[in-house]
Amino acid sequence: MNFQKTSLFTLLLLLLPILTIAQIGADDICKDLSDIIEMEQGHNSKIIAFRTNELTQNYDLKYHRLEWEVDPAVNYITGQVTSYWVPTSNNFDQINFDFADNMIINEIMYHGQVVNYAQSNDNLQITLPQTIEVGTLDSITISYEGAPNSIGFGSFEQAYHNGVPVLWTLSEPYGAKVWWPCKQDLTDKIDSIDVIVTTPSDFRVGSNGKLMAETAVDTLKTYHWKHRYPIPAYLISIAVTNYSVYSDYVELDNGDSIEVLNYVYPESLASAQINTDETVKYMELFNDLFGIYPFADEKYGHAQFSWGGGMEHQTMSSMGSFSHGLQAHELAHQWFGDMVTCGSWEDIWLNEGFATYLTGLTSEFLSNESSWNSWKSSKVANITSNPGGSVWVDDTTSVSRIFNGRLTYNKASYLLHMLRWQLGEEDFFQGVRNYLQDPAIAFGYARTNDLKTHLEAQSGQDLTEFFEDWFYGQGYPSYQLVWSPSPEGIQMQISQTTSHNSVDFFEMPLPIQFIGENQDTILRLDHHTNGQEYLLDLPFSVSEVRFDPDLWLISKDNQVEEGVTNATREAFLSQFVNISPNPGKNWLHIELAGEALHFNKIEVRNASGQLMQSILPDRAILKIDATNWPKGGYFITYWLGNQQFSQKWWKQ
Numbered sequence: 001m002n003f004q005k006t007s008l009f010t011l012l013l014l015l016l017p018i019l020t021i022a023q024i025g026a027d028d029i030c031k032d033l034s035d036i037i038e039m040e041q042g043h044n045s046k047i048i049a050f051r052t053n054e055l056t057q058n059y060d061l062k063y064h065r066l067e068w069e070v071d072p073a074v075n076y077i078t079g080q081v082t083s084y085w086v087p088t089s090n091n092f093d094q095i096n097f098d099f100a101d102n103m104i105i106n107e108i109m110y111h112g113q114v115v116n117y118a119q120s121n122d123n124l125q126i127t128l129p130q131t132i133e134v135g136t137l138d139s140i141t142i143s144y145e146g147a148p149n150s151i152g153f154g155s156f157e158q159a160y161h162n163g164v165p166v167l168w169t170l171s172e173p174y175g176a177k178v179w180w181p182c183k184q185d186l187t188d189k190i191d192s193i194d195v196i197v198t199t200p201s202d203f204r205v206g207s208n209g210k211l212m213a214e215t216a217v218d219t220l221k222t223y224h225w226k227h228r229y230p231i232p233a234y235l236i237s238i239a240v241t242n243y244s245v246y247s248d249y250v251e252l253d254n255g256d257s258i259e260v261l262n263y264v265y266p267e268s269l270a271s272a273q274i275n276t277d278e279t280v281k282y283m284e285l286f287n288d289l290f291g292i293y294p295f296a297d298e299k300y301g302h303a304q305f306s307w308g309g310g311m312e313h314q315t316m317s318s319m320g321s322f323s324h325g326l327q328a329h330e331l332a333h334q335w336f337g338d339m340v341t342c343g344s345w346e347d348i349w350l351n352e353g354f355a356t357y358l359t360g361l362t363s364e365f366l367s368n369e370s371s372w373n374s375w376k377s378s379k380v381a382n383i384t385s386n387p388g389g390s391v392w393v394d395d396t397t398s399v400s401r402i403f404n405g406r407l408t409y410n411k412a413s414y415l416l417h418m419l420r421w422q423l424g425e426e427d428f429f430q431g432v433r434n435y436l437q438d439p440a441i442a443f444g445y446a447r448t449n450d451l452k453t454h455l456e457a458q459s460g461q462d463l464t465e466f467f468e469d470w471f472y473g474q475g476y477p478s479y480q481l482v483w484s485p486s487p488e489g490i491q492m493q494i495s496q497t498t499s500h501n502s503v504d505f506f507e508m509p510l511p512i513q514f515i516g517e518n519q520d521t522i523l524r525l526d527h528h529t530n531g532q533e534y535l536l537d538l539p540f541s542v543s544e545v546r547f548d549p550d551l552w553l554i555s556k557d558n559q560v561e562e563g564v565t566n567a568t569r570e571a572f573l574s575q576f577v578n579i580s581p582n583p584g585k586n587w588l589h590i591e592l593a594g595e596a597l598h599f600n601k602i603e604v605r606n607a608s609g610q611l612m613q614s615i616l617p618d619r620a621i622l623k624i625d626a627t628n629w630p631k632g633g634y635f636i637t638y639w640l641g642n643q644q645f646s647q648k649w650w651k652q
Contacts, residue, residue, distance in 0.1 A: 017519040030310040030329050030355070030405040031153055031172075052185045055096035055123060058089040059181050061190045062137065064236075068180075069198045072167035072240045075158040078145040081181055086137055093131045095140065098125040098184040098233075099175035103146035110140050119492055148179040150496045155179060161305040162267045166241035168305040168318060173345055173402060176233040185366055186343050186445055189230035197238055198222045205242040206263040206303035207235060209295075227315065229295055230443045232341055237313040239303035244269045248276055250283045250293070256292055258283065260304050261301035261316070268322075270305060275322040276302065282328045283320050285365055286335065286358060290433060294339040294443070295300050300331065304337065312355070314516045332358035338519050340436055345396040345443035349471075350446055352403070353391070355411025360413060376417070383411045384556035387499035391415055392448075414554050415470050419553040422466065422509060423459040431458035465507055470554075475500030479510070483545050483558040484568050489537040492515065492545075495530050499556070505530055511552055516543040521548075569645045572596075579636065583650035590622040590636070600639040604649075626651055 042155065065082040081479075085095065100122050108115050110125055117126045117525040124142070132138050148156035155175030158167050167178060174181045183190075197205040201521040209227025213490060216222075250258040260279050264272040283293055283300065301316035310326045311318040332449050337352030360379070382405075391405045393421060395403060403409075409478030419427040435454040437465040448471060454461050477496040484491050498504060506547040512523045517540040525534060547558045576596035592599065597620060604624065613624055613633065626634075631651050638645040 002293045011370050030312070030326060030352075030482065053096065053098050053123060053183075055125070056098065056183045056185065057187065058092060059085045059087050059095060061085050061188050062188055062192075064182075064193045065196070066180065066193060066236070067196045067198075068238065069242055070167055071165075071200055071240070072158065072203055072377075073165035075156070075167075076145070076147050077156070077179055077219060079180055080141060080143045080167055082139060083135060083143040083181075084139045087132050087134050089392065090134060091131060092134070093128050095126050095128065095144070095316045097126075097181040098122060099144075099181040100149060100178045101145075102149055103179075106143040106145060108140065108142050111208070115140075118588060122177055134145070142181050143263065144181065151175050151178055153309075153311070154307060157306070161241065161265050161304075163305055164242050164265075166239070166265075166306055168239040168303070169237045170305075170311045170313075170318060171234040172311065173234060173399060176236065182236075183234040184233045185296075186232065186345070189341070189444060190236075191230055192228045193226075193231060193236065195225040195227070195236070195238065195467045196222060197240070199240050202242055203240050204245065204263065204528075204579070206243065206301065206316055210298040211532070224454040229298075229314070231314050231338075234620055235312070235338060235341075236315040237303075237311070237316070239263065239305055239316075242266060246273060246279050250280050250287075252287075252296075256296075258296045259299045259301075261299050262317075263303040264322075265304050272302075272304070272322050275324070276327065278324050279331055281366055282331050282362055285362060286332060289361070289429060290335050290436060294334060300334065301325075302330075312337050324362070328362045329355045335436060339443055339550060340441050340446050341444070342445070343447045345402050346393045347446075347448050348393060348402050348408055349391045349412035349415070349495070350448065350451065352408045353416055354564075355407045356413035357416045360417075370560070374550065379410045379414055380551060380554055380556070383414060383554055384476050387476075389475045390502075391471050395536050397489070411554070416552060417468065418508070419455060419463075419466070420464075423455060423461060427459040428455070431455040434458055469506050471504035473500070475503060476554045476556060477508075478556055479547055480557045481545065481547055481558070482627070483542075483560070484562060484608055485542065486535075486568060486571070489535055489611045490542055490545075492525075492534045492536060492565055494525070494527055494532055494534070496527070508553060510549060511548050513546040513549045514538055514542045514544075515546065516541045531566070535567070535624040561642060573638075573647060575642050577638070577645075577647070579647060579649055583652045586624070586625070586627040588624040588626050588649060590624070592617060592620050592622070595640065596638070598640060600641070602639075603637045605635050605637070606630070 011018045013416055050290040063085065067080040069078040103117050105117060105462050107117065110128060115128065117124060126140065148184045149438040150156050152170065152175040154170040155167065156169050156179040158165065160166065167570050173186065176184045193208065195207040197207065197221050199205055200311050203217055204568055205223035207225040208231065209225045211223065212226045212528050213224040214221060245263050250260065251650065252258065260276065262272060262276055278518040287293060295315045302319045303316050305318045305320060307320045309320050310330045317330035319330065332355040333351060337351035342348050342350040360375045363375045386406065389411065391407055391412045393402050393408065412445050423431065431454050435451050438454065441450055448467070452467055456463050476499050480495045482493045494510065496506065498506065507528055510525045510527050512525055513520055523536065531638055545560050548555065576592065576594040590602065599617050602615040603611060603615055612629060615622060629651055634649045634651065636647045636649055
């Protein structure tokens with residue numbers, strides 16, 4: 001960069017107001033949506049709506065050498081990007097990159113010669129001097145500069161901390177193309193990258209992979225980062241300021257260790273050194289549950305930036321703070337989101353749902369029962385605060401919908417929690433490990449069906465209805481349990497109502513706790529039909545029944561009452577009530593015995609609900625004149641306290 005030229009940008013920047021982004025609840029949501037909705041409704045809607053450029057789909061990216069010059073005091077970048085690729089279709093004589101129209105192309109070199117190009121609609125089209133054969137490795141170098149227009153969550157931002165300038169990038173989901181020429185999609189990961197950044201020597205540069213060299217020349221310093229794992233464009237980042245640096249280490253059983261490299265603001269150093277030790281504990285847990293950290297031979301790291309949330313940049317998460325929840329969330333993304341990346345923004349829950357759930361698992365495995373229960377109850381309360389909404393993203397043109405906290409984060413995390421309940425501990429965790437280790441998915445892209453297939457293969461269960469209800473469907477169930485003791489055991493009837501008409505019934509195994517005689521047990525009851533009845537044989541007398549005491553399910557306004565189930569009603573009527581003749585003609589006889597002698601009221605209605613007779617029973621045998629009633633079916637309803645019993649009588 002010509003730093004004399006950029007001094008003008010510094011002056012202009014100082015005259016502009018500095019954008020302050022509101023702090024969010026980092027334990028819950030790692031993406032700050034505070035400015036996104038307004039942006040989507042304004043002039044950036046075209047850029048926000050971008051998803052996949054069809055013109056970039058005819059080649060396979062192999063490598064980027066990303067050489068940049070930046071000054072964190074200036075919203076400007078000078079770059080040279082060398083890309084290696086292999087054509088995947090015939091007649092390949094042009095190559096296209098996603099690149100913002102406002103950026104200035106200085107020169108494009110192909111095999112030592114300048115080539116022609118055209119820029120329009122955020123597409124950079126380069127004309128090659130000859131046709132490249134399918135499968136042939138080739139390369140091109142694009143030199144450019146400009147002041148990127150920040151979109152989305154930030155993409156390319158310049159700000160200040162404690163009076164010191166900081167520059168950072170956050171390209172998810174559609175922001176990479178505003179600051180460098182790339183292939184911005186979820187189909188083709190770049191096999192490897194080198195990131196080489198030159199900046200004034202007062203500052204340090206954090207980026208992906210392993211730091212290979214720091215080279216000082218006069219008043220400038222160049223940082224060379226090397227990353228040798230597949231990576232999508234949106235996970236490439238730089239962060240530049242006067243960082244203080246220290247490392248924590250995660251010890252492995254084989255004697256090796258994984259470096260956790262921390263780039264933090266000097267004014268945050270003391271508190272960060274206390275807090276980031278939690279990342280070591282979290283990585284040890286995730287290593288045990290899901291396999292060793294996938295980039296262990298390079299590093300994991302944090303780069304502090306001036307934003308309210310966090311971003312899981314591959315091997316070096318950008319951090320707005322060092323809260324325990326945010327550390328766990330961004331680390332979890334290295335498995336779910338980075339190693340395995342959602343293959344469509346429709347399936348962003350494979351990134352954010354897993355990261356949110358793994359944050360919850362740190363409470364379960366590393367904290368206490370109260371913390372774990374609090375995490376679960378807060379998630380269920382948030383999910384059920386609205387009757388609709390699916391985990392599946394039905395509008396990927398809307399960044400605020402993609403990163404909806406209630407659905408993409410919380411409901412998605414609980415979808416995983418319910419799968420764990422449905423499949424059982426062993427099959428759930430092994431199925432997830434199989435998903436991560438699948439050669440077709442590991443260090444590549446996955447869709448929802450990939451996870452479903454692995455969980456089904458491991459457990460032997462068909463999860464089609466589960467995903468139709470909980471992934472594509474909207475809302476949640478509310479359960480109504482009625483139970484009563486009987487000589488044969490506990491009779492129970494379970495019904496449900498749904499909060500949204502997209503799902504008429506949620507079929508799930510239900511955890512029911514039975515308590516009595518200083519003991520308890522939890523039974524797993526399969527619930528296949530509404531109003532399903534059960535007869536349960538328990539070894540103790542039950543005095544209390546609780547629904548889902550450990551919060552495995554998304555549900556709300558559940559009711560448990562001791563009363564009379566349908567089966568109990570039928571048994572009661574058959575024992576204490578006799579109607580004759582049935583079918584009959586002119587007279588209906590009702591004979592009562594036992595508890596039925598205490599009925600409060602008896603009503604007879606026709607099929608249309610019209611009241612034909614109301615009786616206050618005062619004797620054991622009741623005789624009702626039906627001479628003038630039309631032929632057909634009639635319903636007899638009996639009241640005993642708050643309970644109702646019904647029978648059907650036919651007139652010939």
